[in-house]
Amino acid sequence: MEVLQYSLRRLVAGIPLLLGVTFISFLLMVYFGPDQTYQLLGKNPTAEQIAEIRAELGYDQPFLVRYADYLREVATLDFGNSNSTGELVTDLLARTIPVSLMLILPGFLLGNLLALLLALLAAHYRSRWPDKGIMAFSVVGMSISYLIVIIAFQVIFSSSSGLGWFPVRGWNVHSLAEYLEYVTVPTLATVFVALGYNTRFYRSVIVEELNRDHVRTARAFGVPPAKLLYRNVLKNCLIPIITRVVFTIPLIVISGALLVETYFGIPGVGKVTFDAITTGDQPVLKAVVGLTAVLFVLAQLVVDVLYRAVDPRVSLS
Amino acid sequence: MSAEPILSVRDLVVEFRTEHGVVRAVDRVSFDVFPNETVGLVGESGCGKTVTGLAILGLIPSPPGRIASGSIRLAGRELVGLPESELRQLRGRDMAMVFQEPMTALNPVFTVGNQMMDILRRYKGLSRSQARAAAIELLAKVGIPAPAQRIDEYPHQLSGGMRQRVVIAMALSCDPKLIVADEPTTALDVTTQAQVLEQIVRLQQEFRMAMVLVTHDLGVVAETCQRALVMYCGRVAEQADIGPLFAHPRHPYTAGLLRSLPRVGEAEKQDLAVIPGMVPDLLDLPAGCRFAERCPRRDARCDGELPDLDGDAASPARVACFHPL
Ligand SMILES: Nc1ncnc2c1ncn2[C@@H]1O[C@H](COP(=O)(O)OP(=O)(O)O)[C@@H](O)[C@H]1O
Numbered sequence: 057m058e059v060l061q062y063s064l065r066r067l068v069a070g071i072p073l074l075l076g077v078t079f080i081s082f083l084l085m086v087y088f089g090p091d092q093t094y095q096l097l098g099k100n101p102t103a104e105q106i107a108e109i110r111a112e113l114g115y116d117q118p119f120l121v122r123y124a125d126y127l128r129e130v131a132t133l134d135f136g137n138s139n140s141t142g143e144l145v146t147d148l149l150a151r152t153i154p155v156s157l158m159l160i161l162p163g164f165l166l167g168n169l170l171a172l173l174l175a176l177l178a179a180h181y182r183s184r185w186p187d188k189g190i191m192a193f194s195v196v197g198m199s200i201s202y203l204i205v206i207i208a209f210q211v212i213f214s215s216s217s218g219l220g221w222f223p224v225r226g227w228n229v230h231s232l233a234e235y236l237e238y239v240t241v242p243t244l245a246t247v248f249v250a251l252g253y254n255t256r257f258y259r260s261v262i263v264e265e266l267n268r269d270h271v272r273t274a275r276a277f278g279v280p281p282a283k284l285l286y287r288n289v290l291k292n293c294l295i296p297i298i299t300r301v302v303f304t305i306p307l308i309v310i311s312g313a314l315l316v317e318t319y320f321g322i323p324g325v326g327k328v329t330f331d332a333i334t335t336g337d338q339p340v341l342k343a344v345v346g347l348t349a350v351l352f353v354l355a356q357l358v359v360d361v362l363y364r365a366v367d368p369r370v371s372l373s
Numbered sequence: 374m375s376a377e378p379i380l381s382v383r384d385l386v387v388e389f390r391t392e393h394g395v396v397r398a399v400d401r402v403s404f405d406v407f408p409n410e411t412v413g414l415v416g417e418s419g420c421g422k423t424v425t426g427l428a429i430l431g432l433i434p435s436p437p438g439r440i441a442s443g444s445i446r447l448a449g450r451e452l453v454g455l456p457e458s459e460l461r462q463l464r465g466r467d468m469a470m471v472f473q474e475p476m477t478a479l480n481p482v483f484t485v486g487n488q489m490m491d492i493l494r495r496y497k498g499l500s501r502s503q504a505r506a507a508a509i510e511l512l513a514k515v516g517i518p519a520p521a522q523r524i525d526e527y528p529h530q531l532s533g534g535m536r537q538r539v540v541i542a543m544a545l546s547c548d549p550k551l552i553v554a555d556e557p558t559t560a561l562d563v564t565t566q567a568q569v570l571e572q573i574v575r576l577q578q579e580f581r582m583a584m585v586l587v588t589h590d591l592g593v594v595a596e597t598c599q600r601a602l603v604m605y606c607g608r609v610a611e612q613a614d615i616g617p618l619f620a621h622p623r624h625p626y627t628a629g630l631l632r633s634l635p636r637v638g639e640a641e642k643q644d645l646a647v648i649p650g651m652v653p654d655l656l657d658l659p660a661g662c663r664f665a666e667r668c669p670r671r672d673a674r675c676d677g678e679l680p681d682l683d684g685d686a687a688s689p690a691r692v693a694c695f696h697p698l
Pocket residue numbers: 389390391396398416417418419420421422423424425434437438655
């Protein structure tokens with residue numbers, strides 16, 4: 057009950073934030089962003105032709121009118137049709153966001169879970185060789201460009217000159233078997249790259265907690281070392297961990313993983329966003345920007361409620 | 374003293390490897406603690422009191438620290454060199470430690486009861502409900518009102534004094550042979566300090582434990598200890614029973630400390646003598662007596678030679694000074 061009340065209050069409090077974020081991004085998009093005027097016109101257009109097209113696209117309306125229209129669109133989740141393909145924007149997103157999520161989530165989850173395990177191990181053996189090994193591996197993982205990893209993994213796992221176990225590109229998924237076939241190599245690449253960053257982050261959080269007084273108390277009362285990590289330290293570390301994980305989710309939903317989608321030829325939302333930017337497809341851009349703002353407000357709420365669940369010192373009032 | 378000592382420390386040396394060289398934080402410290410006895414470790418900040426206490430529990434952070442030599446026996450059993458896994462089994466059960474910082478000593482994300490019951494269940498094999506009942510009883514013993522409610526509260530809901538009582542209750546929970554209390558009241562306000570100290574004395578008598586009480590406050594020593602070691606720069610300057618120590622201090626440093634102690638009846642802080650000069654840097658120690666710089670009785674011998682404690686471990690009073698009072 058308390059949580060419900062709090063959530064409602066936070067949602068209401070999120071409205072100004074939402075307005076602020078959408079206003080600024082809309083402002084930037086209208087005055088500095090790409091639009092479709094010249095895409096739709098022939099060579100050497102006359103002034104009348106330009107004006108006509110702009111009126112058709114609604115670009116001639118005063119800014120505030122356009123912003124109000126935009127807010128209505130965000131509220132009703134109705135962004136009209138894509139300028140480029142004519143497809144309903146909501147259909148477009150409903151089609152591509154799930155693909156991106158299915159593509160990214162396994163790598164995201166594995167990348168965080170494995171990193172947490174490695175970080176616990178490193179923190180447990182801090183300054184000794186398992187720690188040094190894990191940290192060296194992290195630095196290597198962080199220093200290799202994502203692109204190189206993608207290409208190398210494609211060559212190793214998918215190409216005919218390598219193992220040839222998986223399809224190189226595409227997303228032709230109708231069954232679990234097919235899903236696994238297409239998702240494995242992108243997942244391996246994502247995990248490989250994320251692991252370095254995540255492990256370093258988690259290790260620093262855990263080591264910081266291990267140096268606190270309450271850990272010394274626990275040791276003074278004979279808590280065994282493994283239990284020290286999973287019972288006396290892990291729960292205390294959850295706040296920075298939750299923050300990092302939850303705030304990454306809106307980014308995944310919106311931008312997908314542009315690089316992965318591009319290099320594996322997967323029709324996800326990252327590709328859609330990228331195309332909308334290059335072609336000035338404002339209905340799509342507006343949807344993406346609005347959705348990002350909404351998701352961040354929601355993420356903020358989720359994070360706050362979770363904080364309360366792990367740390368009794370955080371109050372929900 | 375009758376009987377065998379519960380704790381017997383001999384020539385303990387603890388060193389820390391730092392950027393600037395090896396620091397010898399505890400240098401050949403020896404003392405015994407007998408059953409039902411409280412021994413004070415006194416001295417200015419940085420003289421090695423906490424490190425001595427941590428060494429007894431085997432809690433010296435390593436790296437950078439290590440017990441370089443010496444012996445620590447608990448009820449006859451040698452602890453130096455014992456594998457960590459065996460040492461761990463003794464912590465909280467045969468020996469326990471109460472720390473200086475009650476505000477941060479408990480885990481903020483677990484309830485008081487949760488943290489107490491963890492120890493009771495691990496060492497006494499109690500069921501959840503038995504452990505809970507035992508924890509409530511312990512909380513009552515250390516003077517926490519409404520223990521049945523308090524047990525479900527988180528540390529941040531308790532005052533500093535209450536938190537320290539919780540840690541004391543945890544320390545008592547397995548009837549340890551020895552408790553090391555490291556400045557248990559220093560972080561508390563004066564009124565709470567007196568109450569907690571009184572409680573400690575009462576519990577020490579009730580549980581008939583051996584206790585090492587670390588403090589920088591000779592007043593605390595007077596109220597709680599039967600014997601005390603005065604430490605300076607990692608070494609024992611003087612050790613004696615409380616009566617003689619306060620009535621006839623023999624080491625110039627002890628005498629200086631006593632002069633800086635306000636007495637009942639004397640006007641607050643008036644004419645309080647403070648020992649002039651500074652404690653030498655552990656990385657840059659003089660060749661002779663470490664107190665020489667600040668000592669009114671210093672002579673040429675003090676500058677060239679390091680005084681050792683006179684007598685032997687069995688002596689009732691020992692002093693490390695060439696010209697004792
Ligand atoms: N973790 C550590 N690393 C390096 N030196 C330390 C460490 N802990 C203690 N020391 C050294 O030991 C000396 C004594 O410290 P301590 O026992 O805490 O003093 P106190 O008597 O105030 O309790 C300090 O002055 C410091 O030089």
